[in-house]
Amino acid sequence: MSTFKELGLKPEIVKALTDLGYENPTEIQEKAVPQVIASDQDLKAFAQTGTGKTAAFSLPILQKIDLNNNQVQAIILSPTRELAIQIARNIEEFSTHLKGFGVAAVYGGADISQQMRKLRKGVQIVVGTPGRTVDLIKRKSLRLDSVKWLVLDEADEMLNMGFKDELDQVLEVTPDSKQTLLFSATFPREVDRIARNYMNDPTQIDAGKRNSGSDNVTHEYYVVSDRNRYHALKRIADINPEIYGIIFCRTRRETQEVADKLIQDGYSADSLHGELSQAQRDIVMQKFRKKTLQILVATDVAARGLDVDNLTHVINYKLPDQIESYTHRSGRTGRANSTGISIAIVSPGERRKLSPIERKIGKSFVQKQVPEGKDILKIQLLKLIDKVKDIEVNESQINDFIPEIQEKLADLDRDELIKRFVSIEFNSFLSYYKNASDLNDISSSRRDRRDRDDSRGRRDNENMTRFFINIGRKDKLNPARLIGLINEQNITKNIEIGQIEILDTFSFFELDKNFTNETLAAFTRDSDVEFEGRGVNVEVTEKKRAGSRGGRRDGRKRRSDGGKNHRGANGDRRSKPSGPGSFNKGGFGRDRSDKGRRSKKD
Structure with a gap:
C-alpha cells in the first residue's frame, strides 16, 4: 500500500492529512489521485460509500490549484446541502496549511447574501447544490469562466431529483477545456447518460465491485x-x-x-x-x-x-x-x-x-x-446490571449517608434487595412486554388477507390525488425518471410524491392533492411536454375501490386541454387490472402498498 506522499501530493497537504490521522490512502484514492494529477482527461470513478471519494477528487485539485489566483477554479456539485457542507468542511481540513486558499459552500436554506459576500472575497473552490449555484450565476455573483475542474458528486442522484436543467445551465457557463470528474457509489443507467451528455471520452476507475455492499x-x-x-x-x-x-x-x-x-x-x-x-x-x-x-x-x-x-x-x-x-x-x-x-x-x-x-x-x-419479550427483557436486565457494576461511586459524597441507608434497608435480605433495586428501573419494561405477542406469527391466510386490505386502504390516501400518464415501461420510464419529469415541471418546491405504478404503456402516480390544478396546468402548459419524443398526457383518475376486480382500472377526468392524445377507455389496454403480473419484474419496482417521495432541493 502506498502513502499519500507517494501519490505525488505536496508536503502541506500530506501534513494536513497526517494531522487528521490519515495514514494510507484508500483504494479509490490510490487510483484517482495520481490519475487526476497526471492527466486532464475526464474521469468516471466508482467506489462504495464510505471509501473516501471526497478526498479522491479534492486532493488532486488542491495539488494543482493556483493559490495566487483567487478566481473560482473548481466547481463541485452535490445533490444535497448536507453533502455540500460536508465536502467543503473536508476540503478546509485538507487545505489547512495552504496559504491563500479559500473554499465556499453554497446551498439553499441559508442566507444567500452571506454566501455572496464570501464569493466576493475570492475563493478557488466552490461546493454547491445545483439550485443555489444557478441562482448565484444568474445574480452574477458566481463566475465560472475560469473553471478548470467540474466535479459531479452523486450525479445520478442529482438527475433523480430533477436537476437536469440546472446541470445544463452550469455547464453552459464553464469552459469547454475543463476537466470533468464524476464520482459515484453506484452505477445505474443514469451515469452512462451523464457521461454521454457531460463528459468527453472519460477514462474509468473502479474501486471494489460496482453496486456491491461493503464486506463489513x-x-x-x-x-x-x-x-x-x-x-x-x-x-x-x-x-x-x-x-x-x-x-x-x-x-x-x-x-x-x-x-x-x-x-x-x-x-x-x-x-x-x-x-x-x-x-x-x-x-x-x-x-x-x-x-x-x-x-x-x-x-x-x-x-x-x-x-x-x-x-x-x-x-x-x-x-x-x-x-x-x-x-x-x-x-x-x-x-x-x-x-x-x-x-x-x-x-x-x-x-x-x-x-x-x-x-x-x-x-x-x-x-x-x-x-x-423474554429475550429482550434478559438483554435489558443484563445491560442494567452492567451499568450498575460500572458506575463510578463518589465515596466522599455518599459515605455520610451510608448509615441511614443501611438502617432503612436492614429488614431486607440480599436477594430481596436485588429484586427491589432492579425493579425500580425495570418495571416499565416488564409491564410493556408482559404477555407480548409473537410478531413473527403471520402465516394465517386471514391475517395475510387483512394485511392486503390494509394496503388497499393506504392506497386510498385522502391527502393525495392519483394521476394517469400515457407513458410507461416501453417508453423507458422508471420511477426515478418519472420523478425527474414531475420535478422538471416546477409545480412547487418539495412537492410530495406518493405511490408510483409503472406499467407497459402507461403509468399512475400520486401527488399532494393541494396541487392538483397546478399539476394539470404544468403538464398542459404550451402542450409541449415530451418524454423520449412522445407527447405527455396527464389526467386525474379515480382511485380503485378496495376489493374490486377486473373492468376498467380507473375512471379518468380529462385534463383541461380537452384531452389531447387521449384514447378511449373501452377496450383500452390502460384498463389492465392490477395484480402480480403488472409488477415490474425486470427490476426493483415499487410496492403499490407503500408511498414514496422524492423532492427537488436547492
Whole structure:
C-alpha cells in the first residue's frame, strides 16, 4: 500500500492529512489521485460509500490549484446541502496549511447574501447544490469562466431529483477545456447518460465491485405484518441497547411520524428530513455526531452526505424505490474497518424485493426472527446490571449517608434487595412486554388477507390525488425518471410524491392533492411536454375501490386541454387490472402498498 506522499501530493497537504490521522490512502484514492494529477482527461470513478471519494477528487485539485489566483477554479456539485457542507468542511481540513486558499459552500436554506459576500472575497473552490449555484450565476455573483475542474458528486442522484436543467445551465457557463470528474457509489443507467451528455471520452476507475455492499456489513431482514412494522422496529432497538444507527423512511411524513413515536416511547431519537430548517438540521446532526442521540430517523435525500463513523445499524423501515438507494443506505455502516448490520423490515408481500437487491450487492439477506419479550427483557436486565457494576461511586459524597441507608434497608435480605433495586428501573419494561405477542406469527391466510386490505386502504390516501400518464415501461420510464419529469415541471418546491405504478404503456402516480390544478396546468402548459419524443398526457383518475376486480382500472377526468392524445377507455389496454403480473419484474419496482417521495432541493 502506498502513502499519500507517494501519490505525488505536496508536503502541506500530506501534513494536513497526517494531522487528521490519515495514514494510507484508500483504494479509490490510490487510483484517482495520481490519475487526476497526471492527466486532464475526464474521469468516471466508482467506489462504495464510505471509501473516501471526497478526498479522491479534492486532493488532486488542491495539488494543482493556483493559490495566487483567487478566481473560482473548481466547481463541485452535490445533490444535497448536507453533502455540500460536508465536502467543503473536508476540503478546509485538507487545505489547512495552504496559504491563500479559500473554499465556499453554497446551498439553499441559508442566507444567500452571506454566501455572496464570501464569493466576493475570492475563493478557488466552490461546493454547491445545483439550485443555489444557478441562482448565484444568474445574480452574477458566481463566475465560472475560469473553471478548470467540474466535479459531479452523486450525479445520478442529482438527475433523480430533477436537476437536469440546472446541470445544463452550469455547464453552459464553464469552459469547454475543463476537466470533468464524476464520482459515484453506484452505477445505474443514469451515469452512462451523464457521461454521454457531460463528459468527453472519460477514462474509468473502479474501486471494489460496482453496486456491491461493503464486506463489513451483514444484511438481515424481518418479516412482519405491516401493522406490526413499528412494533418490530422497537423490539429491534430494544434487543440492541447500544444501538447507534439510522432508520430510513421513504417520506418526510413517515420519517416525522416514526421519530415522534420513538421519542414518545422514551427512545433517544430525532428526525432529519427536508422540512427542517438548516439550523434545525445542524442541531440534530451535532447531537447525533456527539452520540447524544442514539437513533436518527431520516429520508434518503436528507441523509446524503452524512459523515458519521461507527454506526452499528442501518434499519430500512421501508425499502427504497431503487436498489442503488439501498446500497447508499447500507454503506452508512461498516465504515473505517468497523462492522455493521443493515436490516430490512418487510411485509410478506415485500419479500420479493430482496432478491434483486441480493443480486446487485452480491450478498444474501439472512432472515431473523423478531425478538420475543423474554429475550429482550434478559438483554435489558443484563445491560442494567452492567451499568450498575460500572458506575463510578463518589465515596466522599455518599459515605455520610451510608448509615441511614443501611438502617432503612436492614429488614431486607440480599436477594430481596436485588429484586427491589432492579425493579425500580425495570418495571416499565416488564409491564410493556408482559404477555407480548409473537410478531413473527403471520402465516394465517386471514391475517395475510387483512394485511392486503390494509394496503388497499393506504392506497386510498385522502391527502393525495392519483394521476394517469400515457407513458410507461416501453417508453423507458422508471420511477426515478418519472420523478425527474414531475420535478422538471416546477409545480412547487418539495412537492410530495406518493405511490408510483409503472406499467407497459402507461403509468399512475400520486401527488399532494393541494396541487392538483397546478399539476394539470404544468403538464398542459404550451402542450409541449415530451418524454423520449412522445407527447405527455396527464389526467386525474379515480382511485380503485378496495376489493374490486377486473373492468376498467380507473375512471379518468380529462385534463383541461380537452384531452389531447387521449384514447378511449373501452377496450383500452390502460384498463389492465392490477395484480402480480403488472409488477415490474425486470427490476426493483415499487410496492403499490407503500408511498414514496422524492423532492427537488436547492
